[in-house]
Structure formats: C-alpha cells, structure tokens
Amino acid sequence: METDAETLAGIVAGLCGGVAPAVLAVGAHGCDTGEQCLRFQALLASRTGGAVQVVNDAELMVPAAGYIDGIGVVSGTGSIAVARTADGKMLAAGGWGWILGDEGSAPALVREAAKAIRHSLDRGQDGDPLIAGLMRELGTDDQTKLGILLNETRGAAVWGRYANAVFDAAIAGSALAIRIISEGGAGLAALVELLIERGANPALVVAGGGVISE
Incomplete structure (x- = not known):
C-alpha cells in the first residue's frame, strides 16, 4: 500500500505541476474495507499535504451518476x-x-x-x-x-x-x-x-x- 501511495502521489504531483492540491478525492481499487480506505488516505495525505478522502472505486458509481446515496456495483x-x-459505515460484498x-x-x-x-x-x-x-x-x-x-x-x-x-x-x-x-x-x-x-x-x-x- 505504501508503494501505491507513493506512486499515486507522484502522479498527482505531476498533474498539479508540483503544487500541492488543496483537496484530493480517490476511488481506490482494492480498498475493500473502511480501515483500508483510512490507511491509504493517511498515506496519501502525508505525501500530498492536502485534505484527502479515499473510498472504494465502486463507491464513485453513485456520485458519478449524479446521486448522493445508493449502492454502487462494478x-x-x-x-x-x-x-x-x-452513519457512514462502509459496506462491501463480493x-x-x-x-x-x-x-x-x-x-x-x-x-x-x-x-x-x-x-x-x-x-x-x-x-x-x-x-x-x-x-x-x-x-x-x-x-x-x-x-x-x-x-x-x-x-x-x-x-x-x-x-x-x-x-x-x-x-x-x-x-x-x-x-x-x-x-x-x-x-x-x-x-x-x-x-x-x-x-x-x-x-x-x-x-x-x-x-x-x-
């Protein structure tokens, strides 16, 4: 996970021209529990310097469709x-x-x-x-x-x-x-x-x- 965070932080730095992003939202494949998301979030935050939120990539399906709450299936x-x-607890099946x-x-x-x-x-x-x-x-x-x-x-x-x-x-x-x-x-x-x-x-x-x- 540390290697993934390092790689992604490097990609973000390149896209931002070396300027630290104020906010970074990430849908991460393989972050299948709330604990994994929080761990990856902390690793990224320590490398990018801004506010970071990490969710499972399937969670992006609902907001991408213009909705706030629902079930995302990939x-x-x-x-x-x-x-x-x-109350915000992550649920995953499959x-x-x-x-x-x-x-x-x-x-x-x-x-x-x-x-x-x-x-x-x-x-x-x-x-x-x-x-x-x-x-x-x-x-x-x-x-x-x-x-x-x-x-x-x-x-x-x-x-x-x-x-x-x-x-x-x-x-x-x-x-x-x-x-x-x-x-x-x-x-x-x-x-x-x-x-x-x-x-x-x-x-x-x-x-x-x-x-x-x-």
Whole structure:
C-alpha cells in the first residue's frame, strides 16, 4: 500500500505541476474495507499535504451518476458492490477475485462458460453456439484443448477478454450463454441484496464497469 501511495502521489504531483492540491478525492481499487480506505488516505495525505478522502472505486458509481446515496456495483475484470450505512459505515460484498467468486464479471462469465462447455461435451452435445464461439476466441478447433489453453492464459484480465464470445453466443441463440449471463446477473443482484440486509439504502443501485458498458 505504501508503494501505491507513493506512486499515486507522484502522479498527482505531476498533474498539479508540483503544487500541492488543496483537496484530493480517490476511488481506490482494492480498498475493500473502511480501515483500508483510512490507511491509504493517511498515506496519501502525508505525501500530498492536502485534505484527502479515499473510498472504494465502486463507491464513485453513485456520485458519478449524479446521486448522493445508493449502492454502487462494478462488473468488469472483477465484481463488487459497495455502499454506506446511514452513519457512514462502509459496506462491501463480493470482490473476492475470479477464482473464488467475482460473479458476473468478465472472467467469471468465461469461467462459467468453460464449465458449461465441459459438461456439454461430456454429454456428447457439441452444437451450442457458445462452444464454437469460445473455441474461436482461443484460436483452436480442437475441443480437447479448452482446459489446456485457458490454463496457459490464466489471469483475470486475459480471461476477461474472451467474455465477448459469451455475449455473441447469446445473441446467436446459445442456451448455455443465455443461462450463464442470467446467472451472472443474478449473482450481482445477490450482492446488492446482501448489502441491503446489512443496512444499505435500497432506493438506488448504479452499475458500471466493462461488462455493463460494453
């Protein structure tokens, strides 16, 4: 975290021409608890000299949409839902990474697509458009190479780039892709429900990120 603070402070100094900013607001990916936000905030303040407020980057979704209070949901390379209680306590659900969760994120959609394809092929069913679509993205027509190629290109950002194949397959009528996208959306909705149960304002949800915008 110290290295990140040093790097960001250097970027800010460059943008400000060496003049210390009076106020700095930061949406920080990876600051998933109030304590982490406060720690990063203190590290930045000691390096920039001005007033600093750090929140999770997903918290920026609500004010960016022109609202004051609500639940922010990001679905891109990862997924997370973040909000504040009436007394300002930070709430977060999700954000566990694409291996454990990140439901509805781009790499999670690809992960679930690969699992669905595996089950279909084990049943001798290879006609769903998702199968050919993902194979095409991976640059192979050998169905047995699915696991090998995905393991060779492991990483959330890399897997996430294959997510377009899932959406393209859904447009082409793939039952597998339609189910995967629906389940991913339900996973994001479940994160929102968890925050509401913990005291988040249920009146507004703002969603964004690569999966939503693209």
